[in-house]
Amino acid sequence: MATILEESGFNPNQKLNIVGTNPVKQDGLDKVTGRAKFGADAFLPGMLFGKILRSPHAHANIKSIDTSAAEALPGVKSVITSADFPSIPQGTGAGDMTRNVMAVEKALYDGHPIAAVSATSEAIAKRAVKLIKVDYEVLPHVIDPLDAMKPDAPILHDYMRTKGDDEAPDxxxxxxxxxxxxxxxxxxxxxxxxxxxxxxxxxxxxxQGYIEPQGCIADYSEDGQIELWCCTQAPFVYRDRLTAILKLDSSKINVMQSELGGGFGGKTGFYAEPLAILLSKKAHAPVKMTLTRNEVFRGTGxxxxxxxxxxxxxxxxxxxxxxxxxxxxxxxxxxxxxxxxxxxxxxxxxxxxxxxxxxxxxxxxxxxxxxxxxxxxxxxxxxxxxxxxxxxxxxxxxxxxxxxx
The missing domain is CATH 3.30.365.10 (Aldehyde oxidase/xanthine dehydrogenase, molybdopterin binding domain)
Known part of the structure; x- marks a missing residue:
């Protein structure tokens, strides 16, 4: 092994500036004293709490959604479905992002968001989600990619054709x-x-198994300015993608990055954030959403x-x-x-x-x-x-x- 190191030009006796030392962790003091603020730690006056209704089916047509009972529950301030998102064609980048954060016409995996609610307490929001009635037409599903390639496999998207394969049938x-x-x-x-x-x-x-589930607060002000606090690895990516799916000017969205309790790449894509923004817009109040560990495993990538x-x-x-x-x-x-x-x-x-x-x-x-x-x-x-x-x-x-x- 010494021969390999020598051949590479590495000198094991050279004095190094960082390796072998114990540098002070820049954010260590804030974390050990509890001053560090993570995604779920943010708080705004008048803040509401958001919860998500998720599909119990891996593949199903959504025939109808009845949110009237949830909207009538005291304490509920807003309810959203895919109808509250701008219409963007499927098969496009923004269209697919929209359909991933909120199912449109079809639920495509167990845990796919169907609707979301904001309320004055987390308990009321949870109760309201259970009052939403969804009529599903359950379809055959496929989870193994080799099975999905078989001729008789259930098809997820009727529009999909294989890019880069000129020999594939239309x-x-x-x-x-x-x-x-x-x-x-x-x-x-x-x-x-x-x-x-x-x-x-x-x-x-x-x-990825990050220790901190996704958490955010969205505040959609009356002048159309959006303030979003969230645990993200990519605040500018979030801003640009949110402007694409919500059809807004990027100057209207300010994404503020909280401390990050792990990400490893898993917090480069958003999930609850667009829902919190639209719930806040409808409720005229800030909305906080924090995913549970179950939701992280069922609904994130x-x-x-x-x-x-x-x-x-x-x-x-x-x-x-x-x-x-x-x-x-x-x-x-x-x-x-x-x-x-x-x-x-x-x-x-x-x-x-x-x-x-x-x-x-x-x-x-x-x-x-x-x-x-x-x-x-x-x-x-x-x-x-x-x-x-x-x-x-x-x-x-x-x-x-x-x-x-």
Whole structure:
């Protein structure tokens, strides 16, 4: 190992400025004294409390929603459904974002928001949500991406066609996109290989597991100015996306970032925030919404689940001569898995002349996926490194030397 470090130019005896020291944590004092304010800590005078009605079905047509009993409950100040959002065509970025935070015509996963309520207390808001009557037509659902690709699979979106696949028939599909990367002659590369290793790898959708559930307060003032306090990793992304789905000028929305109790990429997408804004607009008062842990797992985005077949070949002297992969990424009901990160990164550590990779992104009746620390890459790189490790052992070479060759 010392030889590797020396060859890299690293001097283990050099004096470092940060590594090996104990720097003072900039926000440490505020956190240990309780001064730090997280998403659920914000408070405004006259604040109301918001709650969400979620679908109990993974896939269902919404035939009707009756909110009259909830609106009549004393203490309830506003009730919203998808009808309160601007109409944006589905299949567009803003249209899909709108339909993800509030179901339009169809519930596409268990936990999909159907309606939301604001009231003078959290208890009243919870009671009001239970009074909303929804008539569902339950549909067959699919949660496994490989099952979703089968000819007889339930179709989530009649408009969906596979982007990037000119050979696909012009019929509804659950495959959103296909991406192909091809370099050199893979068949010739495998023909020259002394050892070929091929394996299948599966990974399930995994939540970021941040300790702090999403929380926010929205205040929609009478002059149309919106103040939003929330725990987000991306306040300017929130602002721009909120202006898109609410059809507002960006100067009308001020997003204020609270302390963050973990995010890992999972707080780059919003969930309760648009609902709180529209509830506040209707109620003419600030609205606070804090998700429960159950809601976090049912209604926010994990990282994509994957199915991959990875095949690589090498010569006896440790030279990798070919690599091939077939990748499938589960994205929830709407596109957004960032599968291209894995496609572009999976083989970049190796000097390869013959590569062929095919990726497909597939919708299913699960919550829409979100980022999680290099989204989609670790799941696929794990498989690549497993194949590389086995190739090295099959030719009797040290796995580290094999990788450095």
């Amino acid at each position: 019929v509804p599909t659950n495959v959103t996109e296909k991406m192909v990367t091809s370099i050199g002659d893979v068949a010739a590369g495998f023909a020259a290989a002394d050892v070929i290793v091929e394996h299948d790898y599966d990974s399930k959708p995994m939540h 994990p990282v994509s689940g994957t199915n991959s077949t990875i095949k690589m070949g090498c010569t006896k002297d440790g030279r990798i001569v070919a690599a091939e992969a077939n990748l499938v990424f589960q994205t929830g009901p709407y596109t957004g898995s960032m599968y291209f990160n894995a496609q572009n990164a999976m083989f970049t550590r190796y000097d390869l002349e013959n590569v062929h990779v095919v990726s497909r992104e597939v919708v299913s009746n699960r919550p829409k996926v979100n980022s999680f620390r290099a989204p989609c890459v670790p799941q696929i790189v794990f498989g690549v490194e497993g194949v590389v490790e086995e190739m090295a052992r099959k030719i009797g070479m040290d796995p580290i030397d094999f990788r450095l060759k």
